Amino acid sequence: MFLLYNGEIIPEEDLCLTVSNRAFQYGDGFFETLLGSYGKVRFWADHLARMKEACETLRLELPEVFLSADFPDQLLNLGKQNECTSQVRFKLKVWRSGEGLYTPQTHQADWLVTAQPFSAPATTPLEVGICTSITTIPSPFSAFKGINAPVYVQASIEKQERALDDMLLLDPLGNVAELTYSNIFWVKEQTLFTPALATGCLNGIMRRNVIRWALKKNWPVKEGFFQFPVLTDADLVFSGNVTGLRALSSLEGEELSMDVELLEQLEQEFLSR
Structure with a gap:
């Protein structure tokens, strides 16, 4: 190489x-x-x-x-x-x-x-658990990809041990923050929700673009502090990173709603760039 x-x-x-x-x-x-x-x-x-x-x-x-x-x-x-x-x-x-x-x-x-x-990643919906071994560590450094990443390593080990597709990381106060390798978003009645950067989540490239997309459609965008039960009431929960988007099908075994038409619309928007 x-x-x-x-x-x-x-x-x-x-x-x-x-x-x-x-x-x-x-x-x-x-x-x-x-x-x-x-x-x-x-x-x-x-x-x-x-x-x-x-x-x-x-x-x-x-x-x-x-x-x-x-x-x-x-x-x-x-x-x-x-x-x-x-x-x-x-x-x-x-x-x-x-x-x-x-x-x-x-x-x-x-x-x-x-x-x-690079080969395109799988598109099947994700079965996700809530990470219990580690939380995010909000700091001025958490918004970008540091070359010391024990939080994501430990969460990924738990993912492997539990035989799940990904883990939902919470911040130290129990708020939804991110997944191990992507940001998390959810839509409820044409409003886009995503955790605030102060939860310690990455200020992801796809995060920036999904927010721009929603604002361009004149959708309200709410970045904030949310407890994980809000995800069970959403129309669509999905992950996003530079490789693309992927829906979440379940959280701790509880099935999540999936607006397939909206997901396809989002995928088409970002796969065509």
Whole structure:
């Protein structure tokens, strides 16, 4: 596999990072998962906006190359180098350069991109449980993808142990926050609901786009703090991340309503981009 490391395409075996690397030592950075589809990096403007937000929070300097108009083409070229044809998943990791202990030596960043073929995920509805082993940890860092993610690892272990499709993460006060790898939404009488960012949920790329879609349709959008029983009264509950949307069919074994027509409308809206 080929990598894109600080702007240079190199074979994977040529990558050499020291043990003093700040991503390894302190998780001092973030990452983005992006999709390339038929010659285009999907939602690039939203990814760039979130990277700017992450850099501001972490007091990192955003690599100037990310602002270049041809940077998405550099990603797509990496996909070609790795023989990814129609669709490709990129993982862009950014971390603080230099060494040091907690106090950094610099605010400049190193970065690395991997590219692998992407196959569309399953579309069958999700059977979900409520996570009991861990809650979200709301903080200034929870809105973007940090490279230290024990919350999602522990929740995913519980998912595996319970043989479920996903786990619903609650915040420390018991409010609905997110799923292990996607945001959660629900619709009731043409009103879109989703947890507030203060619950510790990711400020997801699809989250931004679903909210825009609802506002464009003049639907009320309510971001807030909700206890999980509200999901059982919704017309449709669905998850969303950059790979797409997926309905929830049950929560802790209780069947959820599913407005199939609305789900198809949403899927058509975002799959066509």
